[in-house]
Amino acid sequence: MTKRAALYLRMSKDDAGSGDLGIERQRTAAEHLAKAKGLEIVPEWVIEETASASDRRKTRPGFERLLLGMAAGEFEAVLAYAVDRLVRGLDDLTRLIDTAEEFGIAVSTVSGDIDMSNAHGRGLAKLLGVVASIETDNMGERMRRRKQQNARNGVVRAGGRRPYGFTANRAATVPEEAEVIKKAAARIIAGDSLTGVVWDMNRRSVPTSYGGAWTLARLQATLSRPSLCGRVSYKGEVLRDDDGHLVRGEWDPILTDDEFDQLQIAIKARRHDPAPVNNRRRHLLSGLMRCGLCGEGMLGFKQRSKTMTYTCGPRRHLSRLMAPVDAHVIAMVKARAEEAFFPVESWSDGERQAVQRQVAMLEERKRAAALEFADGSLPADMLRTIADDLQSKIDTLRETQVDHHIDMQTVKWVNFPFENFEALDVHSQHAAIRMFVSKIVLLPAGRGSRKFNPDLVQIEWRDLSNFRFSAVVESS
Incomplete structure (x- = not known):
């Protein structure tokens, strides 16, 4: 009776240049071996392994299936091209030997049989396993050196999750994403908070490279990649050539070197941003509103009717539609800003x-x-x-550097008109209002009163004489 055999094939990453030829060479050689031994290869037990042997942390599904098939008696023999294609170390070999011995499975390779019936054969198999383990380590080292050399040559690295701003093969930029990076970098360099930029990007439904929402950590990671300015890094290290010059990649940079360096300085200065994005400000006057009955803070709530209101947080005994309150406060603050002046202590x-x-x-x-x-x-x-x-x-x-004469030294007071207020994100709008407003108290309306009454919105203004500013003169 012809014995059934399983065939295990695995292409080494060293065969990558030959594509499917590596697998086909193994198949052809194994089929000749099966014919010589009078074995019949079972089609459903031809296993083509795709998992790499160089990373021992990864499970090889094909190898695990082979062991299960041996234990289940699905075949009487196992064929492979070589021991180092079948196992990648002593752990794999021990499991293979134990399973083969227990269930009487013959193991043959093109380079010779593995005799499990005596100590000499098992010892030789273990020796071959050691050789396979050494070759696996050598292959991993060759791959690491190849990757490092490719990085030093500026070769685009493929694989893994697509970095934001670049195509999947890293060879070109995605124009709309590159523009998002440029604008975010410019805002942070100019002084905007990372939290505010993240909130604004999520508000405008700007997706990440895989369609998710932005977080503070994700934005920091995206804007901290040296590849944004064309620099090449390997394992977190920015590479230099033999002359000490920065290695440049083959891709088009999104930022200039100066922009990238200024951005990193700004990010480090804001790394301990006190306002986490998970607690991001959603409502313009949150933190300023107070209940006129109990004095507690008022929070933003969505009612069943889908309308947004400011509602007394602890007791909810006072509620007011958000939109008219926001509009009234903005109008009042704009008028105040036109008339209010801040003292300036120094100019630069x-x-x-x-x-x-x-x-x-x-x-x-x-x-x-x-x-x-x-x-x-x-x-x-x-x-x-x-x-x-x-x-x-x-x-x-x-x-x-030239010290310009400042003609405005005699100017001691300045005002801040609200130009382009509507174009600001909610964080910046809130900060601008808070410059003028200490708190806002909502008074209760009479029974049956539904029309918005601005007289029930009491604004407590800040004493601007307590502020001290240092102003900057920009050259025209």
């Missing part, structure tokens, strides 16, 4: 501040190079070259 030159930001950015680059030298990833001669080049740029900036 906007151009000087711009130069100072550039100097801070270059100093940050020097610090990063020093850290690379400290951890051994940057040779001393490269550090000197980089530091000298950056210091030269810093000295040039400081030498060319």
Whole structure:
């Protein structure tokens, strides 16, 4: 009676260049082996493994199925091209030997049979398993070196989740996503909070690269990738060539080097943003509204009718439609802003501040190079070259910096008209209102009263004389 055999095939990543030929060579050789041994390969037990052997943490579904088939008596023999294609270490080999011994399964490879019937054969099999384990480690090391060399050559790295702003193969940018990154970077560099940018992106239904909502951590990770400005990194390290220059990728950058460096400085300054996105502000006057009966804060609520109201938080004994209250407060604050003036203690030159930001950015680059030298990833001669080049740029900036005469030193009071207020996100709108307003008290309306009465909205204004501002003169 012809014995049935399972055939196990697995293509090594070293065969990647030959595509399906690696599998077909194994199949052809194994079929010749089966014919020579008088075995019949069972079609449903031809297993083509796709899981890599180089990562031992990953389960190989095909190998696990093979062991189950051996235990279930689905076949009497196992064929493979070589031991290192069948097992990837002593753990796999031990499981294979134990299962084969227990259920009387013959194991044969093109390079020779594995005799499980005596100690000599089992010992030889274990020796082959050690060789397979060494080859697996060597292959992993070759793959790591290949990836590192590709990174140093600026070759686009494929695989994994598509990074926001780039196509799946990383070779080109996605124009609309690149524009989102540019605008977010510009806002953060200008002083906007990370939380406010995240809230605004979610408000406008701007999706992530896989269609989800933005979080603070996700935005930080997206805007901190060196690839945004064309730099190449490997395992978190920004790579440099033998001359100490930054390695450049083959893709088009979204940000310039200066924009990216300024962005990283701004992100670090805001890394401990006190307002988590999960508690993001949804309603304009939250935190300012007070109940006229109990003095407690009033929160935004959606009623069954789908209308939004400000409602007394603890007792809910006072409620008012949100839209007319917001509109009234905005109108009152705009009028107040036209007439109110803030005292200015000092003036500074906007151009000087711009130069100072550039100097801070270059100093940050020097610090990063020093850290690379400290951890051994940057040779001393490269550090000197980089530091000298950056210091030269810093000295040039400081030498060319001109102190402009400020003609407005005699101006002691300024006002802040609400220009483009509606274009701001709710965080910025709330901050602008809070400059003028200390709290807003909603008084109860009479029975049966449904019409909005602005007299029941009492605004407590801030004493602007308590503010002290430092103003900036921007060159025209």
